[in-house]
Amino acid sequence: MSEEKKYEPIGVELEEGKRYAWCSCSHSGDQPFCDGSHRAADTDKVSMGFEAEESGTKYLCTCKQTSNPPYCDGTHNSL
Template sequence: MPKPIIAQKSPCALEVEAGQIYFWCACGKSKRQPYCDGSHTASGFNPLRVAEAKTKTVYLCACKQTSTPPYCDGSHTKL
């Protein structure tokens, strides 16, 4: 499997709404980071569905190296 593109070397802090569904870009190609815009087509990557039970701030990975996708685990500090 190919490696994802590093979109940025810091997480994206986002306010997500309870019950709303979001799709996190796993390939790094999306122009709407950290959300998927369909750029992954034929790349071997698929977006991940994000749905939170409560409205809150989340930190989504933008370096695409996290071991806890779609959430940041600090991997960007090692790049």
């Protein structure tokens, strides 16, 4: 991933009512979802579980600085 695109949100298809685990530590190899890598990393971050409110393509944050986790709020543009 190039430096300029490093923090771009990832569009994913979510299913209404389904639960997901968003990675909040940046160590997951399955971004933007948690794969448990935070357990082996030296971090106090944990995954954030959330339920999709509606089905469709949603853009999940990868910079981990969003004020609306797990969804991208554009913060990556100022990093």
